[in-house]
Amino acid sequence: MSRSVEKRWIIRHPDYASRDAIVRELGISPFVAAILVNRGIKDPDEVSRFLSPRLAHLHEPFLMKDMEKAVDRLQKAVLNRERTVIYGDYDVDGIVSSLVVRDFLRLAGLECDIYIPDRLTEGYDLSPAAVERLAEEGYSLLVTVDCGVRASEAAERAARLGMTMIVTDHHEVGDELPPAAAVVDPMRPDCGYPFKRLAGVGVAYKLVWALARRLAGGERLPDLFRDFLLDYLSVVALGTVCDVVPLLGENRVFVHYGLRRLASFRNVGMRSLLEESGVLRRLMQGQQGITARDLAFLVGPRINAAGRLGEAETGLELFSTTDASAARRIAARLGELNTRRQKLESEILQQARDLVAAGGEPPPAIVLASPDWHQGVLGIVASRLVNEFYRPTFLGCVEGDTVRGSARSIEGFDIVASLTRCSDLLERYGGHAGAAGFSLKADRLEEFAERLREDAAASFSRNPKLLEPAVFVxxxxxxxAIDDGLLAEMDKLAPFGHEHPKPLFFAGNVEVVGEPRLVGAGNRHLVMHLKRDGRTFRAIAFNQGEKVRELRRFMNVLFTPRLESYNGMTGIQLEIHGLRAGG
Known part of the structure; x- marks a missing residue:
């Protein structure tokens, strides 16, 4: 049985002067203006850009440190038809980043290949062993995407073997940069690029955009290059959403335009994946367009499942084939892998829950490992445990004398910084403040776990509020105030995602009218009608069926209003995210 951590409800109070200025100048609802101000978007001009994203809002790619060097070297490779390999990660971001760079280089006349490491046998990032294999196969230029910024040992090996290396990445850098011809990463401390939070595919897209301009001799691109850059916004959107980077700034522009182009993207693999995931069927029925949520929960998990279970090449094969029947077969295989991934995840999650429960009160950091766990799904399980126990979580798979694992964190606790403080025990590690991967020798696991728990305990001692989760309203x-006009304005805030979630609102002492009903498989969902201010709305609380026992006549609710089709009619429905007894 899963548990949930009770969260404080914190109602934001915006800068009312900024909110009112936006309302006066732009004529939008004060509730939508408050949302924007709460998210740091206060200037009316900035609001206009946010509500109406334009490709012209994207930053100049050559502002990124080492972009000139990378483009110089790639131009030389194109002119000399140099043997080139793209080295990507095995997740969605890594696969589509590889696709963007390979396909553009091929369009420019350079035949090149992609190498995706096996998650289970090679692990994350570029390894010296992989460099040696690629050098033996005759490649003279290696371009990393979505990885490589911490691969100093591999870069040194490449240099000794006479292989030139270009690193493109978006992860946090280590103490030193790898010795490469160029290291393109907006997270470099010495990089003045205006937007730091790109996904790997965003960096890869900037690379090929810059190269397109260099090859064209200026900013005006031939139709061939221009059409490519527009078409591939669709895969940039996919990688950006699935890598859970903030849907703000340039990422918002990428996803806004990419979602529009997905259904028409001229790639039979993408179309087959949209069909297999059910997204295309919904579009053909005339329902809403493709959303960021579709990519995050329907499309992306199928590609990630392949990488998690050691078949990353299956996802790459899907986007590389030009045969429609082969694409349908591969998409079906990805669906099967996703089902298997879900089963493994469920089994490991329950085992991990039992282990945490056996220890009584959850420790400052949850650190667990087992030889029976599948390493490919540990990141997802760690995320679920964070949601349930609200502790930084490190899960490992013991393989002989090595432990490979994934870590996920809570708000305010930098998991890479914590791993860095234990780096003397680690073989490899890397990631972001909220998610990371690591490996170490099995005989160091116990000391590693103790050090992590001590590190987390020290952090929480300094700042106890880190362990008090909150939901911001x-x-x-x-x-x-809820009407079609408000919902139309809220639609302009989309796409929603990381650090830009769907807005949550509060209403107190709402009357529950009529008889609540439980619906869905296993009576998981709660349907009711809620009344306040002379208005009554149908409301649904997904996966909160057990709350029916807590209902009183008057309740406090957290909700998001939305348009919903029900029994052949379209109307406003409230999606309930929190229920508590009213006063």
């Missing part, structure tokens, strides 16, 4: 929203 945009504002109170009276029911008589």
């Amino acid at each position: 945009e504002s109170e929203l009276p029911f008589d």
Whole structure:
């Protein structure tokens, strides 16, 4: 049985002067203006850019440190038809990053290949062993995407073997940069690029955009290059959403335009994947367009499942084939792998829950490992444990004398910084503040676990509020303010995602009218009608069926209003995210 950590409800109070200025100048709802101000978007001009993203809002790619060097070297490779290999990661971001760079280089006349490491046998990032294999196969230029910024040993090996290396990455850098011809990463401390939070595919896209301009001799691109850059916004959107980077700044522009182009992207693999995941069927039925949520929960997990289970090449094969029947077969295989991934995840999650429960109160950091766990799904399981126990979580798979694992964190606790403080025990590690991978020798696991728990305990001792999870609410929203006009304005805030979630509103002492009903498989969902301010709305609380026992006549609710089709009619429905007894 899963548990959930009770979260504080914190109603934001925006800068009312900024909110009112936006309302006056742009004529938008004060509730939508409050959302924007709460998210740091206060200037009316900035609001206009946010509500109406344009490709012209993308930054100049040559502002990125080492971009000139990378493009110089790639131009030389194109002119000399040099043997080139793209080295990517095995997740969605890594695969589509590889695709963007390979396909553009081929369009420019350079035949090149992609190498995706096996997650289970090679692990994350570029390894010296992989460099040696690629050098033996005759490659003279290696371009990393979505990895490589911490691969100093591999870069040194490449240099000794006479192989030139270009690193493109978006992860946090280590103490020193790898010795490469160019290291293109907006997270470099010495990189003045205006937007730091790109996904790997965003960096890869900037690379080929810069190269297109160099090959064209200026900013005006031939139709061939221009059409490529527009078409491939679709895969940039896919990688950006699935890598869970903030859907703000340039990422918002990429996803806004990429979602529009996905259904028409001229790639039979993408179309087959949209069909297999059910997204295309919904589009053909005339329902809403493709959303960021579709990519995050329907499309992306199928590609990630292949990488997690040691078949990353299957995802790459899908996007590389030009045969429609082969694409359908591969997409079906990805669906099967995703089902298997879900089963493995469920089994490991329950085992991990039992281990945590056996220790009584959860420790400052959850550190668990087992030889029976599949390393490919540990990141997902760690995320689920963080949600349930609200502790930084490190899960490992013991393989002989090595432990390979994944870590996920809570808000405010930098998991890479914690791993860095234990780096003397680690073989490899890397990632972001909230998610990371690591490996170490099995005989160091016990000391590693103890050090992590001590490190987390020290952090929480300094700042106890880190262990007090909260859900932030945009504002109170009276029911008589909810109408089609408000929902139309809220639609302009999309796409929603990481650090830009769908808005949550609060309403207090809402009356529950009529008889609540449980619906869905296993009575998982709760349907009711809620009344306040003279208005009554149908409401649904997904996966909260057990809350029916807690219902009183008057409740406090957290909700998001949305348009919903029900019994052949379209109307406003409230999606309930929190229920507590009213006063």
